[in-house]
Amino acid sequence: MQHDHREQLKHSWQANADAWTAAVREQRIESRRLVTDAAILRAVLACAPKRVLDIGCGEGWLCRGLAAHGIQSVGVDASAPLIEVARAAGSAQYRVCGYAELDNQADLLGQFDMLVCNFALLEEPLAPMLETLHGLLAPHGSLLIQTLHPWSARGTGPYQDGWRVETFAGFGEGFQEPMPWFFRTLESWLALLHETGWRLEWMQEPLHPESEQPVSLLLLLHSAPR
Ligand SMILES: C[S@@+](CC[C@H](N)C(=O)[O-])C[C@H]1O[C@@H](n2cnc3c(N)ncnc32)[C@H](O)[C@@H]1O
Numbered sequence: 536m537q538h539d540h541r542e543q544l545k546h547s548w549q550a551n552a553d554a555w556t557a558a559v560r561e562q563r564i565e566s567r568r569l570v571t572d573a574a575i576l577r578a579v580l581a582c583a584p585k586r587v588l589d590i591g592c593g594e595g596w597l598c599r600g601l602a603a604h605g606i607q608s609v610g611v612d613a614s615a616p617l618i619e620v621a622r623a624a625g626s627a628q629y630r631v632c633g634y635a636e637l638d639n640q641a642d643l644l645g646q647f648d649m650l651v652c653n654f655a656l657l658e659e660p661l662a663p664m665l666e667t668l669h670g671l672l673a674p675h676g677s678l679l680i681q682t683l684h685p686w687s688a689r690g691t692g693p694y695q696d697g698w699r700v701e702t703f704a705g706f707g708e709g710f711q712e713p714m715p716w717f718f719r720t721l722e723s724w725l726a727l728l729h730e731t732g733w734r735l736e737w738m739q740e741p742l743h744p745e746s747e748q749p750v751s752l753l754l755l756l757h758s759a760p761r
Contacts, residue, residue, distance in 0.1 A: 540698050540715040541658050545613055545633070547714040548593075552616035554709030556594040563707045566743065570750045574741040575653050575681045576600050578753055582679070584649035588671060590637075591655025595621030595629060602626035609644060611637070612655075634664040637671065646673040652680045654751075659698070659717035665731035669758050678733060678756040684740060684749040685721050696723050724752070732760035 548555070562568045575597065579587065584606060589598050592610030594617050601608045603626075612618050613633040621629045632640055650668055668678060691699050699718045703710035719727070728735065733756040740749040 537659065537698075540717075543712070544658055544715050547712040548612075548614035549616060550711040551703065551709075551714070552594075552614055552620070554703070554707065554711070556617070556620050557709065558703075558706045559594055559596055561707070566750045569744055570741045571654075571681060572596070572600075574739070574751065574753055575651070575679070578679055578681075578739070578755065579606070579649060579651060580604060582649055582677060582755075584647070584676070586645075586647050586673075587649045587651055588644065588647040589627075590634070590650060590652045590668075591657075592621060592629065593617050593655070595624055595627065597651065597653055598627035598629075599624060609647075611640070611644075634658075634667075637664065638667045641667075641670050644671060646676070647671055648673050648676045650676070650678045652678075652682075654681060654683065656680060656682060657714070657716040659696075661717075661727060662731050665728065665733065666760075669732060669760050672758050676758070677736065678758070680754045680756070681751050682719075682724070682754075684752045685719065685724070686749055687751075688718055692718065694720055696720060721752070724754070728754070728756060732758060734759045 587608040589608055589610040592612050595610050598608040598610045608627045610627055610629045611632040615631050618629045618631045696719050698715050701714045701716055736755045739753040741751050743750050
């Protein structure tokens with residue numbers, strides 16, 4: 536079952552690549568427009584990294600945003616059509632690479648002062664990938680994760696870990712396939728990161744300016760593998 540969900544997750548980002556690119560580039564997703572794009576950019580810039588790996592970079596908006604501030608980046612994503620549109624827009628290097636292959640890419644990619652995952656940790660299990668990331672980090676570097684705030688997903692099912700389905704309703708037209716994604720409680724996120732050798736430096740909960748409810752969870756971590 537888990538294997539099926541992961542395959543469908545991967546497939547959805549091939550099938551929905553055009554619709555996703557339009558939704559991001561036309562700023563159709565309100566939470567991104569009002570809150571989360573600025574939150575992740577601010578958090579990266581505050582760390583002043585020289586070289587960033589954008590993991591699950593999608594169509595590449597964050598790499599372009601970082602380039603505008605003089606920060607070099609490499610974007611990796613399993614979706615070939617998303618990497619194609621990212622490359623066409625320039626400003627960074629991009630590579631088609633699933634998380635399971637990141638290990639084999641370490642020599643090629645080199646090391647980074649910062650690893651960023653913006654709404655890109657969607658599967659289960661994640662532990663092998665989180666363990667691989669230590670090898671891509673330069674000494675004193677950090678891992679920055681932005682994910683859906685577990686509280687904001689409370690209407691979608693019980694407050695416990697499990698697979699859910701994103702239909703992309705409200706993100707505009709053209710989405711061909713729903714996306715299975717794995718919901719994690721706050722307790723589960725913190726346990727997973729601790730078990731995979733990541734230590735929390737700080738956490739932020741950016742709020743929606745009108746509802747004043749948390750939209751996302753931002754976690755800055757440093758590497759302390761056991
Ligand atoms: C919600 S999108 C976010 C894209 C981008 N980070 C952004 O902020 O616009 C999730 C991205 O994660 C990528 N992704 C999900 N699971 C992946 C995996 N196992 N390996 C590589 N990429 C993956 C998808 O292809 C998709 O581009």
